[in-house]
Amino acid sequence: MLDINWIRANAAAVDTALAHRKNVPFSASELIALDDARKAVTTRLEEAQAARNAFSKQIGQAKAQKDEARASELLAQVAHLKDVIQQGEDERRAADEKLRQALLIMPNLPKDDVPAGADEADNVEYYGPNGNAATAAKSRPAKPSFSFKPKEHFETGEALGMMDFEAAAKISGARFTVLKSGLARMERALGQFMIDLHTTEHGYTEVQPPLLVRDEPLFGTNQLPKFEEDLFFVQRGDGRLGLIPTAEVPLTNLVRESIQREEDLPLRFTALTPCFRSEAGSAGRDTRGMLRQHQFNKVELVSITTPEQSADEHERMLASAESVLRKLGLHYRVMTLSTSDMGFGAQKTYDIEVWLPGQDTYREISSCSVCGDFQARRMDARYRDKDGKVRHVHTLNGSALAVGRTLISVIENYQQEDGSIAVPEALQPYMGGLKVISK
């Protein structure tokens, strides 16, 4: 959530920063007008409250002195203020709510170094903080070459009898997959491998969070109120609980409504969890295979930092995510998302796109975002700095990686002409030394 006081002081900068964002509901001046209205109502109310408090104090003193005549005289004078205050409170509540609702659907401001763009074609390839195309290419796994026409993951998976979309449809409908045998095991191995990597080599703390969450955390990480239709909910009494669309929700909200100590930052959390997305509005997109599912596993990284740390932490997080692909020997590229393609709460986002030879294209497998204090303000997550001042933390989140999509890329990149799949070396210890998945 944007800070209205900051908007007041930087109105022009807000409009400039949001010029290339999609779906910006309000201009700075519209928000300021809402705030002006709120302030006017507040001032009127507070004047009435101050008058009432003064009377009440005198009444208390009169009663203490047993001066009942004086007390009832004062009572008569204060009587009319009751309605004024009641009405003022109603008006202020309405004005507060109007401003809050407006701010809740305002997207975050992109950082200055985010490329301005109209769509995903304006995303810019990123080669690291000091990198260029050549050094980046040299340091990353090469694109594999095939002596035959590589198949898509579902062709290979179905031929092996280890990927069953018909069975999944009978049980759950479209956008679900049943994995069996070697592929089920490899999916599990991938998740274990990733989370071990992040906990042992990158300093993340493993977390097993709840998968069902209340509305408040979903507001905190921006899923609500704008993206409610993307979520699944289960009933709970008269209320509901949301199924997490990403572990970002519970991991980031670990620090909601708290004050952290500066020396404890950055906090780094990781979790391997199922994720649930209704994929409303993506009907017809990626309907073949297991690329876009209602349920998938993902290893998520979340960092909680000071404002000074967040930019470096973003690079570090990207590197942690990249390391998974490097160890698995999967070719990829990194894109800096343009202003129009970034998520609602992000200040800046790197997408990692893995090479899928069966599709002959790069597909998103990770997205690492720095959110600044946008989520922290929604969650009221703060820390106490060296001077004892309480400030909002910065939050970052990234996938490292989406496990289902990693399985897809292993299948497509490690497929062999006979329809079997080689097991990447890094994964073999997690699969009892198995080197090949075949019929």
Add this chain to the structure above:
RNA sequence: GGAGAGGUGGCAGAGUGGUCGAAUGCACCGCACUCGAAAUGCGGCGUGGGGGCAACUCCACCGGGGGUUCGAAUCCCUCCCUCUCCGCCA
């Protein structure tokens, strides 16, 4: 599911209608003492918002929301959460 207890400042914990934004302790910061530190003493120490150059001042906040009252941390309603006992259960 049944019965009960409780949610107060960074933490612990008083406070049951009127100078309570809230005692006290711990933690923290400053000063004194000390060669230095500990101990001790003195002082400071919540958040958000309005007004003022400033000193300062006003408003709100004691789990959330609503109500009673001139006045609510304190009384009433409701929701959320935590704990204890019983039952059930992977």
